[in-house]
Amino acid sequence: MAKGNYKQKANLQRIALLAPGVLLYGVFNFLPLLGLLVLCLVDWPGIGPMKFVGLDNFTQLFGNAFYRDQLVRALGQNLIFFVIIIAAMLLLGTFFALLLSFGTKGRNVYRSLFFLPYPLAGAAVAFLLELIVRTRGPLNVLLVQGLHLVDKPIGFLGDPMLALPTLAAFYSWHRMSFAIILILSAIVAVRIQLIEAAMLDGASRWQTLKAVVFPVLMPAFILIIVIVMVDVFNNADYTLLLMGPEGSPGRATDIMGTFLFRSAFGGSATSVNVNFGMSAAIGLVTAIVILPAAIFLALRNLRRD
C-alpha cells in the first residue's frame, strides 16, 4: 500500500515539477513558433477579423514588386552585413587569440579589457558609438584634425555606402571578444598534447601553427559562423535603434529584422501595409534561410549530450 502511494505521489510531483517550465515555454515561445505556420496564411492588420488568403502572402512576397524588391534588398544587405562581421571576427579574432596565446606580458589584463564591451547593452553601445562617429564627433575630429587622414569629416551613418559597414563595425566592436574567447579556448585546448610532438620534429612556429593549430580551429570557426549567422538574420537592434524601421538612409541599412518588424508594426506613421500574415511569412522565409545553420547547431548540441 505504501509503495503504490509513493508512486502516485511521485508521479503527481513529477507533473508539478514539469508544468511551470513547459507552460512558460509552451505558451510564450513554442506556440508562437508553430503559430507562424498558421498566421502566414491570413491577411490581418492586427485588429478586426482575419481573412484566410492561403499562400497569397508568399505569392505577394515573391511576385509583387513592392514586396519582392524589399525582400531582395533586405536579404542582400543582410548578407553583406553578415560577411563583413564574420570576416572581421574570424580574421581579427584568430589574430588576437594567437597573440594572447603566446607568452605575452599582461595577457590576462588584455583579455579582460577586450571582453569589456561584450556584456554591455546593445542599445547603449549603439547610442555611444553613434555619438562617436557623428560628423562633428570625436572620431572625425581625430581623423581630420589629429591624424590629418582626411580633409573633411566623414558622414559614417549618413552616407548610404558607408552606413551598413559602419553598423557592421559597431556589431564587431561589441561582439569581437566572443570570437576571441572561443578561438583562444580552442588554441589552449590543443596546446599541450599536440604542439609538443610537432615542435620535437623541429618545425618552425609558423609551420606548427599551420599544421597543428589551424586545423583544430575549424570547429570554433564553424560555431562562430553559425551563431553570428542566426543572430544577424533575426536581430536588427542596431538598425532599429539608429536608422529606424525603414533602415535609413533610403533603406541602405534595411535587413531582414527591420523588414520583418515593418511588415507587422509599420515603419513610419504613413505606412499602410501592416499585415501580421505577411510578417509571419517573412519570418518563415528567414527561418528557412537560417535553417541549415540552425540544424547544424541543434545536431551539435544533441551530439554533445
Next chain:
Amino acid sequence: MERLFKLKPLEQIVVQFILLVYAAIVVFPIGIAILNSLKPNLGEVYKAPFALPSVWSWDNYAEAWFGANFQTYFLNSAIISLSCVVLVTLCASTTAFVIVRMPFKGSTFLFGCFMLGVVIPIRLAMAPLFVVVKSLRLLDSLLGVILVQSASMMPVAVFILTAFLRAVPAELEDAAKMDGALPFEIYWRVVVPLIRPALATVALLTFVQSWNEYFLPLIFLQSESNFPITLGMTQFRLRFDVQWHLMFAGILIMLVPTIIAFLLASRQFIQGLTQGGLKE
C-alpha cells in the same frame, strides 16, 4: 614545449604594440564618454573632445538622472530582470531535472521541442507572439514582458542545465529515493545544491540578457511608466540628443550595472560562453 609560445624581446614589443592598439580601440569610445560626460557645455565637446573639461561638471549625471525618468526605468529594468532570473532558473531547473532524471514516454520529444527554441529565434515569430500576448491581455504590462523574456531564455537554460545534470552521477538522488524521498524533496535538497554552478551561469546570462533586452519590450510596452532602461534610453535620446555631454552621462549611467556585473563575475561570463557554446 613552451618554445612555441615564448616570445623573443623584439617579438614581445611588436605583439605588445598590436594589442595596445586594439585595447585603445576598445577603450576609446568608453574613455571619450567618461571624459566628455564631465564637460560643462556642448561647445567643449565639439571643440576639444580629447581635452580635459575646463570645469569638472559632476552635476551632469544628476541632470541626466533627473531630467529623464531614470529611477523609473531602473526600477522597471530591475523588476524585469530579477523576475526573469527567478523564473528561468526555477522553471528550467525543474524541467531539466524531470527530463534527465525522471524520463517518461515523450520526454525526448519534449527536449526536442525545447531545442527548436534554441535554433529558431523567437523574434522571427514576433507576429504570432504578439497575438498570444494580446489575447491573454498582457500587452503593456511588466508581467507580459517578464513572461515573454523568460520564455525566450528557457531553451538555452534548459540546454545548459540538462547537459550539466547528465554529467553528474545520480548516486545521491538514488540514495535519497531509497530513503523514500519524493521528487520535490530530491529536487530541492539534492539536485539544486548539486547543479549550483550551472544555475549560477544560467542566472548570470539571464540577468544580463534581460537587462539588455531592447526588442521585446519595444513590441509589448507602450506607456513610459513601464519602460525598462533600454527603451528609456531612446526616450532620453529624443530629449537630449543635441546635448552630447548629457547623452554621454546618460549612456554611462545605463552601462554601470552591467559593468559591475561583469567585474564581479567575468570568469562565469567567459565560462558560460564557452560551456554553452551559445551566444548570451
